[in-house]
Structure formats: structure tokens, C-alpha cells
Amino acid sequence: MTAPTPSAPLFDRLVIIGPGLIGSSILRRAHENRAIARELVASDIDAGVCARVRELGIADRVEADPARAVVDADCVILCVPVGAIGAVAAQVVPAMKHGAILSEVGSTKVSVITGVLPALASRPDIAFVPSHPMAGTEYSGPDAGFPSLFENRWCLLTPPEGTPPDAVARITALWQAMGAHIRTMTAEHHDRVCAIVSHLPHLLAFTICGTADDLAGETRSEVLDFAASGFRDFTRIAASDPTMWRDIFLNNREALLEMLDRFMADAHAMAKAIREGDDTVIVNRITRGRAIRRTLIENRQA
Amino acid sequence: MTAPTPSAPLFDRLVIIGPGLIGSSILRRAHENRAIARELVASDIDAGVCARVRELGIADRVEADPARAVVDADCVILCVPVGAIGAVAAQVVPAMKHGAILSEVGSTKVSVITGVLPALASRPDIAFVPSHPMAGTEYSGPDAGFPSLFENRWCLLTPPEGTPPDAVARITALWQAMGAHIRTMTAEHHDRVCAIVSHLPHLLAFTICGTADDLAGETRSEVLDFAASGFRDFTRIAASDPTMWRDIFLNNREALLEMLDRFMADAHAMAKAIREGDDTVIVNRITRGRAIRRTLIENRQA
Numbered sequence: 001m002t003a004p005t006p007s008a009p010l011f012d013r014l015v016i017i018g019p020g021l022i023g024s025s026i027l028r029r030a031h032e033n034r035a036i037a038r039e040l041v042a043s044d045i046d047a048g049v050c051a052r053v054r055e056l057g058i059a060d061r062v063e064a065d066p067a068r069a070v071v072d073a074d075c076v077i078l079c080v081p082v083g084a085i086g087a088v089a090a091q092v093v094p095a096m097k098h099g100a101i102l103s104e105v106g107s108t109k110v111s112v113i114t115g116v117l118p119a120l121a122s123r124p125d126i127a128f129v130p131s132h133p134m135a136g137t138e139y140s141g142p143d144a145g146f147p148s149l150f151e152n153r154w155c156l157l158t159p160p161e162g163t164p165p166d167a168v169a170r171i172t173a174l175w176q177a178m179g180a181h182i183r184t185m186t187a188e189h190h191d192r193v194c195a196i197v198s199h200l201p202h203l204l205a206f207t208i209c210g211t212a213d214d215l216a217g218e219t220r221s222e223v224l225d226f227a228a229s230g231f232r233d234f235t236r237i238a239a240s241d242p243t244m245w246r247d248i249f250l251n252n253r254e255a256l257l258e259m260l261d262r263f264m265a266d267a268h269a270m271a272k273a274i275r276e277g278d279d280t281v282i283v284n285r286i287t288r289g290r291a292i293r294r295t296l297i298e299n300r301q302a
Numbered sequence: 303m304t305a306p307t308p309s310a311p312l313f314d315r316l317v318i319i320g321p322g323l324i325g326s327s328i329l330r331r332a333h334e335n336r337a338i339a340r341e342l343v344a345s346d347i348d349a350g351v352c353a354r355v356r357e358l359g360i361a362d363r364v365e366a367d368p369a370r371a372v373v374d375a376d377c378v379i380l381c382v383p384v385g386a387i388g389a390v391a392a393q394v395v396p397a398m399k400h401g402a403i404l405s406e407v408g409s410t411k412v413s414v415i416t417g418v419l420p421a422l423a424s425r426p427d428i429a430f431v432p433s434h435p436m437a438g439t440e441y442s443g444p445d446a447g448f449p450s451l452f453e454n455r456w457c458l459l460t461p462p463e464g465t466p467p468d469a470v471a472r473i474t475a476l477w478q479a480m481g482a483h484i485r486t487m488t489a490e491h492h493d494r495v496c497a498i499v500s501h502l503p504h505l506l507a508f509t510i511c512g513t514a515d516d517l518a519g520e521t522r523s524e525v526l527d528f529a530a531s532g533f534r535d536f537t538r539i540a541a542s543d544p545t546m547w548r549d550i551f552l553n554n555r556e557a558l559l560e561m562l563d564r565f566m567a568d569a570h571a572m573a574k575a576i577r578e579g580d581d582t583v584i585v586n587r588i589t590r591g592r593a594i595r596r597t598l599i600e601n602r603q604a
Contacts, residue, residue, distance in 0.1 A: 134531050154528055183527075193524045196514055198531035204506055205536065207572055209591030211565045212498055222495045225485075226456055227598055229436050229500035234507065236535045239595040242588040249576050249584055260573055263513045264566065270509055271562055274551050282551055286544040289511030293541040296529050 010173055011037040011074040017066050017088055019044055019053050021136060022105050023079030024145030027058040029178050032147050036177050043069035052142045067095040075101045075170070082106040083247035086115025093119040096126055101167045103129045107194060107244075108252035109158045109187035117160075127167030132156040132190065133180060134198075138239040151179035158187040195255035199248055200263060203256065205238040206245070312475055313339040313376040319368050319390055320346055321355050323438060324407050325381030326447030329360040331480050334449050338479050345371035354444050369397040377472070380406035385549035388417025395421040398428055403469045405431045409496060409546075410554040411460045411489035419462075429469030434458040434492065435482060436500075440541040453481035460489040497557035501550055502565060505558065507540040508547070 014030060014037035016023040023042070030036040042059035043066045044050050050062050063069035070076045070092045078085050078092075085104050093102065102120070106112045109130055120126055135153040137144060155175040159168050172182050185193075212223045212231070223231060249256060266285075273281035316332060316339035318325040325344070332338040344361035345368045346352050352364050365371035372378045372394045380387050380394075387406050395404065404422070408414045411432055422428055437455040439446060457477040461470050474484050487495075514525045514533070525533060551558060568587075575583035 134528060153530070156528075189521070192521055193528060194531070196517065196521065197525050197528045197533040201510065201532035201536040203572060204510070204569070205532075206588050206591035207568050208503065208506070208565055209594040210587050211561070211568050213590050213594055214564070214568075215498065219491070219495055219498065223499050224594075224597055226436060226458075226495060226499045228455070229496070230503035230507075230539045231499040232598060233538045234503040234536060235591070235595050235598070237532050238591040240592070242585050242592060245588050246581060246584045250579055250581075253576055253579075257573060257577060259513070260569070262516070263510055264569065264573075266509050266513045266516075267506070267562070267566065270505060271559060271566075274555055275559060277552055277555075279548060279552075282548045283544050285512050286508050286547050288515050289508035289537070289540040290542070290544060292511040292515050292526075293537050295526055296534060296537070 009035050009038045010170060010177065013037065013039045013041060013073040013075075015041040015043065015070050015073040015076045016059070017043050017069065017076065017078050017092065018080035019049065019059070019142050019145075020079060021140050021144040022133060022149070023077070024053065024056070024058060024142040025135075025147065025149035026077065026079070026145075026178065027053075028145055028147040029150070031058050033177060036174065037075075041069050041073065049142055056142060058142075058145075066092050070096050070100075072097050073100055075103065075174070078102070078104040078106075080104075081244055081247045082108050082112055082251045085112050086119070089116040089119040093123055093126060096123070098125050099127075101127045101129060101170060103131050103171055105131055105133055106251075107132060107198070107248045109190045110254075111251040113158070113160060113187050127164045128160060129163060129167050129171040130158045130160075130187070131171060131175065132158070132194070133175065133178070135180075136240070138241075140241045140244070148179065150175065153180050155180035155182055156190055157182060157184045158190050159184070160187070191252050191255040192259075195252055195259040199252055199256045200259045202237055202240070202245060203249065203260065204263075205235050209235050209238050311337050311340045312472060312479065315339065315341045315343060315375040315377075317343040317345065317372050317375040317378045318361070319344075319371065319378065319380050319394065320382035321351065321361070321444050321447075322381060323442050323446040324435060324451070325379070326355065326358070326360060326444040327437075327449065327451035328379065328381070328447075328480065329355075330447055330449040331452070333360050335479060338476065339377075343371050343375065351444055358444060360444075360447075368394050372398050372402075374399050375402055377403045377405065377476070380404070380408075382406075383546055383549045384408035384410050384414055384553045387414050388421070391418040391421040395425055395428060398425070400427050401429075403429045403431060403472060405433050405473055407433055407435055408553075409434060409500070409550045411492045412556075413553040415460070415462060415489050429466045430462060431465060431469050431473040432460045432462075432489070433473060433477065434460070434496070435477065435480070437482075438542075440543075442543045442546070450481065452477065455482050457482035457484055458492055459484060459486045460492045461486070462489070493554050493557040494561075497554055497561040501554055501558045502561045504539055504542070504547060505551065505562065506565075507537050511537050511540050 019042045040059045041061045043063045133155045321344045342361045343363045344355045345365045435457045
């Protein structure tokens, strides 16, 4: 495997397994910019998805059989739910060509890497570069993708120790061509960061929606009427795909439960302060929350 | 007190005690639309605020002494933090003219009404119409107000039993002239609804900001880098004024702690399901959260 020359595309054959929101967005971007790959191949377990990708014309070839799809590919990216990545890797790795790169786009990393490593045990020639593009919408499926999805978003890479630097450089170049900014870290660190910035907020948003839904008739309907007072902003993230989030919660169980424990202890402390009328604790907590929020605004992330 | 004729303004003299974000927005709207009141009077405990309101030119008269400000007014609206409403009512009610209307704009109602009633015990001629305009920004003070703040927002009225219907009708007309939609309910019901739609979401947003702030160095700074993945949306409401929120939490203690208890029980159930890998409970919870969120979107509130 050599670094691409300016005239040659980054990859000769790029394969997307699971052309949903993320996978079809990669295809769309690569279809627009042929410097990314000479040939784009898509494969999905669902015949309807395969048919739709053919109709959309965002891949050069669509294969129903993933093991057939990956033949002679330089790079295979698994864009399936995190709970399925290990099984799909076991299916495709034996059919991959010598020296190819395997990547995936899961939102959790420790359990995904643990799930993929057995498939790679007998194929030390395959470089594995896990990646997590931090981008998405509440929609899913091949129609939901768009070429600018990754523009100015972060993509976190968590290559296991010993991954060939050349493979990391090529996956970095791929995501840069998608418009993303790259950060490299360990899988363990990735899972802790994502637990607090994404998985815990989603868990709390789903939970408060359920709490509201359990209220008696009149109050329940008024939650919808008066949601503009905070509830609405708070639950903006609660419309996402249930299967995807179940998989994320279960696959990042350890880090997520640790962050949830910390949060619950803090919420208990706040409840105690409110119950006992402890002004200092309440104001201190609000002031700290406000300071973090203001830092976000200053960082132009708000 | 008689209903206004088309040619006469709704009130002859309208007094705003505490011209901050809410109070100065009422003044600005009434200053633009002189059908609301012939004379606008403002008063504030802070000499700097009085001077600023004079400079802004949004009141016809500014009085440092609230008891002096309310003389001969048809309507006095207390726009001070909920923790101060009872004390300010005790100060102004004795100076109010026979048959005048007292109102206030606090975000909680049971404790505010309990705090105001002693001042009214010897003045059965004063009609008390508590109101809660559900509008605001993260800014405060007389410069933060603007005339369209209440446009298309809800204003909840919680008149105690026995309040003269004419007074309720005039306060309704006032808020309609501000552009608001009116809903009337009991104070108890108001406090439960606001606990779930506003106070609990704010409490959780302040809390998760504190939890993130407690994390060790690298993870903490990455919360800010990667906040776009959920944390940012979740904490959008956490930038508000600490004193105001301390007062709201303490003054709606009972309803807020009840909603927090329900929420914590639901979060514990979710944690248990994640720990035990109970797919059904997790998916059910996510699906319900998503359904409520989608209802909000369909209601055009999202």
C-alpha cells in the first residue's frame, strides 16, 4: 500500500457496508469527488436498501452479498449499528484482499473493537482503523444522507496499538475529504468522552419524555402546549432511532453507567439542597452550570 | 372599575415594580401602544436601574419609592424575583387606591400567592390576578427587554377563588395587547405543569453542566470540543440567571421535588435495564421518548 499520488484517487475500490444515513453520506460525497475512490461499492442485508441505492445512483455497484462486495477493495467501511459490527466483520474479513483497510463508524469503540478483533486474528495483513464521525440527524436510511453531513464536524479515530501509520493516514485523508476535522485517541477515552457529551444527554432526554408521558391526563397534554419553556430544547435530541440508541447504550454500558452514577449523585445533592433550602449549594451549582454554558457560547459551539 | 371604552386606554395609570427583562418589556410594549395605559410608571429598589429606565425613556415617570409609585394606579404589576414578591406586596398594597388591580409575573404560583395574601387581608377591595408570561431570554435587566417578548407566547393566569371577573378580564386584555395567548388554571396545577416543562429541565441542565465540570482535565476540556453531539442542545437553557432560578427552585420546591423523584425513578429503571441488557425496557423507553418528541414537532413547537 503506497500513499496516493496527486493524480490517483485515495482508494481504488471503496466499499460501504450499510448505506444508511452515514454510509450513504460517504457515498454521496465520494460520488461528487472522484479523487476519493475510483469505484464505489455498496452492500446491505436489506434488499430494499440495495434497490434504493441503485435508484439513487450514489454507488457504481451494489452487491447483496457483503463477502462478494469487499473482493479486491482497498478499503471497507462498516456503517451498520454498533451491535452488528462484529458479526459483519466476521463475514467480510476473510474475503478481503491482502493489505486492505477495514474501518467502521460506530458511536462506541471499546466493545466494537473487542467484537471485531477475533475476525482479524488470522488476518494480520488487514489494518483496522475505527472511526466515529460525530454527525447525524434524527433520520435514517439511504434517503437521509447528504454529501455535506460531515462538513466541519469532528471525526474521532481510535486505531488499536500497532495499527500501520499509513492506514491511519489514509483514513484521516478520507475523512478530511469528507470535510471533517480529525482527533485521534484511545478507545477507552473515546467512550468516556462520548458518554458525557452524547450518550448521557440522550439517555436523560429519552427519560424525561417518558416521565412526562406517565403524568395524568391534563398535565400530560399541557407538557406539549407549554413545551417552549425548556422541555422542548431539552428533548430536541430525543427523536433519534431506537435501535441505534439501544445498541449505543448497551455497547457503552460501563462508561455510560459511570457518568450516569456521577450525574445521579449530583442531582441527589441538588434535590437535598432544594429540600433543605440550602441557598449556597443551589446558587453554586447553577453558577457552575452557567459558566460551562457560557464557555460553549464563547467557543462558538452554541 | 368599568370596562374600557374603545376610546379610553385599558388602564389610566399602570405601574411596573422591577423593570427588568419582563417589566421593561411590558413598558416597551405599552409605550408603543398607548391604548394600554395613559401613564406608565416604573419603580426599582436599585437606583442604577431607575436611572437607566429614565435614559431609555420607556416610562413616563420613574419613582425610587415603590409606595409612592403606586399611588392612584389602576394596575400595579410586581416584576421582581419570586422570592421578593411577598415583601414588595406588603410595601405597596397599603398605598394602592381603592379598587385597583395587583398583578405579578412570577414563575411559581402557590408560594407567591401564599406570600402576597397577608398584605391583602385588610384590603379586600384590591383584586389580585397572578400571571406568568412564559417568555424570557438568558439576559436580565432593563436593557434586556424588547416589546415583542410576549408575542405568541403563553401567559398563564391563576386568579385565586373569588377574584372579580372584571379584574381577570382586564389582565387578560393587557396580556393579549402584549401579543400573548391566555390560559387560566389553579395555582397548584400551574406549579406542577411548570415543574415538568420548565423547572425540572433547567435543574437537569444545570446539574449535567456541573457533572461535566467535575471530570478530570482532558475529558473535561473535550466536553467543550465535542459538545455538538447532544450536550450543547441539552444545556442551551443552562445560561439563565442564578438568583432567579434559586428562587424558582425554592419556591416551587414541592412540585419540583415530586417531578424530580419521578424522573430519578425512571432514570434508575433505565440504568438497571442497561446494566442487565434488558432490550425491551430500553427500546420501549426510547420509543416513548421519541413519540413525545415527534408530537412536539407535529405541533410545530420544535
